[in-house]
Structure formats: structure tokens, C-alpha cells
Amino acid sequence: MAFIRSKEIPPHSGNWYDYEVKSVNENGKIRQKHIRYIGKSGTRSGVAGGHSEPLGVRDTISLSPAIRKTACKFCGSQHTRKFGTYKGIQNYYCDDCRTKFTDTDALPHGRVSPSFIAGALNQFYNGASFHDIEADIDQRTNEGISHTAIIKWVNKYTADAVKATKDLKPNVGNTWIADETFVRVDKKRKGDPEIVNPYSKSRKAKWVVFWDIIDAKTRFLLASHLATTRGLEDARILMEKAQKRAGKTPKVVVTDHLKSYIEGIERAYGSETIHKHTSAFEVRNDNNLIERFHGSLKERTKVMRAQKNRSTLQRFTDGWLVHYNFFRPHMSLDNRPPAEAAGLKCDKRTWAEIVGVEKEPIVKPLTPTGDSA
Secondary structure, three states, rough: OOOEEEEEEOOOOOOEEEEEEEEEEEEEEEEEEEEEEEEHHHHOOOOOOOOOOOEEEEOEEEHHHHHHHOOOOOOOOOOOEEEEEEOOOOEEEOOOOOOEEEEEOOOOOOOHHHHHHHHHHHHHHHHOOOOHHHHHHHHHHOOOOOOHHHHHHHHHHHHHHHHHOOOOOOOOOEEEEEEEEEEEEOOOOOOOOOOOOOOOOOOEEEEEEEEEEEEEOOOOOEEEEOOOOOOOHHHHHHHHHHHHHOOOOEEEEEOEEEEEEEHHHHHHHHHOOOOEEEEHHOOOOOOOOHHHHHHHHHHHOOOOEOOOOHHHHHHHHHHHHHHHHHHHOHHHOOOOOHHHHHOOOOOOOHHHHHHHHOOOOOOOOOOOOOOOO
């Protein structure tokens, strides 16, 4: 139990100071442990001759919850104390976990409101560049933010989103469509000329093959695979990834006329799966499902010019799959994301929920409810 104690410093000075303490048992001995300094409680004068009253230490009283300080953002402890200010913002120190935090709505180890982080993630995966997001935040705030901070947000919360959704099994149909496209990775050496067209076939540009497979019924993107070749082993890896994610084997796989699919599908699924050589345009009443997905992907990647290397490209494609499957509504699915069409019940349905932001009303009343105008 915590208490407030007052102490006269120096003795007989009349200046009293309040401290929060609690009783602890250490090796069979009870002692009072200092928790935090509260502040000066005032001056008390004695009755005779105007001298201070030598009361020593004031009697202890129970600490009211109303005067407890801000809870620690890291461990939730109430044993916190003020720890100076920075740019007019109060800092606190936690005596339990020994960390410092700010008295703002920013996340731990952060200085920006999480609503801006959630907005930045949504803008990034919808096609905005890091510098465009930076400019947007600068327009709406009184303090600038670096685009490198936005990159850190994307990397951190993309990993959280992938972790939250990777083990979910969608209820997909029996017809899957596979295809591949090219994405450029920047492999320029120092001194090489800049490539003006991001999709140039220049020898200075390094292209990788982006393999993907999608369910024709729900539009759920089952798997993707990055490679530098278009061989049968790459096709087999793609099929096995999709099988693992869906938890079943398809009855029909639709591909183009790339020969690698023939043996790749045979090795992954056996002879029970029908391999249909055709164009994606011929599936489901000429609905170009996977080419439409590639169009969305290219719309996103064209503002990026090139990925730094294959690991950054892999991180982006992993995040893009989560965004496409779980967060992005599709008009052909009644403005539902593919995950909802596939019957998945996911706790995280937006980037705001990944970050941990509560949604706000579209407007806020200027006058609180119950007050007169």
C-alpha cells in the first residue's frame, strides 16, 4: 500500500515536502521505500514566536488514486515521476521498469501520434511514396517528420501485420490461377548513369520474377514467390506455398503457356489436379483476375522506381499481400476484402488496428454534450 509522507527540510525551517512511499519487506525487516517526489506542501509556522512547529514527520495517509501520476507506457506501473520537459512536453520516469516516456498519445519509443502512423501505412500501400507521405504530414502538423522515420514505420508494422495473418487458413475455391510478372531491383554500381524509365530494359537494371497464384472464387492471393528464373522448380515452390496456405489441393490450376508449369504442377499436386493451359482472360466470363492484380501491383511499384535489393522487395511483397487480402476492399466482392470473402475472422482489419489506434468519428462536436452553446 502506498502512502504520502511529509518531511520538513531542513529541520525547523517550516518548509514541508511531500513524498510517496510504500512499505516493503526485505529480509524480514519492514522499511519504507521511496517511490517519487510529489512537491512542496507549504510552510507551517509555530504558535510561539513565529517559529516553525517541530512536528518531525507527518502521520501517513492512504494515497488516493486521484493523485496518482500518468501510468507507464511500457509496463503500466503507477510508480512514475516527472522527469523534466522537452519542447514544452512533460517527460516521466518509471521507477519499476526504469524507462523514460512522454506525456503524449505517442506510442512507446515514439514521438508521433499513432493516427499519423496508421495513415502513412495506408497511403504507402495505396501508392504514395515516402516523400509524398512526409509532405502530407508536414502540411498538417507544426513539426516536420523525416521520410526515414516513415520507412521505419512501414518496416515495423508490416512485420506485425504479416505475423498477425500468416497462420490464417482461407476458405477458397477449387480453381486457382497462376502467373508471373517482372519487378525491378536496383543493382547499379557507384558511377553508373541513372535510369530514367523505371521499367527500362537497360542492362543496368536487375529484374526479378514475381510468381503469384490467386483463387478465382474469392480473389484471395494464396502465395507469391520471388526468383531470378522461370524454371519448373520455381513453379513447384509456388504451388506448394499455395497448398500450405489453403490447406488443400485445387482441382484446376489455370496458367499461361509457360512450360515450367507443366512439370511444376505435376510435382506439387500429382495427376489429380487438372492443369488448364489458357489465358487468364478466359476464366470466369472473361474476368481478368490475376492480370488485374498485376495491374494493381504495377500501379504501386511504379512510384518506387526500384527496390534496393531482394530482401526489401520480399518485405514489400509480404506487406502488399496482407494489404491486398485483408485491408483493401474489392468492388467485385461488394467492397469486401478477399479475406472476408474467404470467411476469415481476423482481429486486425485495418492498418489502424495493426498500429493500435482507435477509430475516430468523422466530425467532433466543438461543444461537449450537456454544455450550453
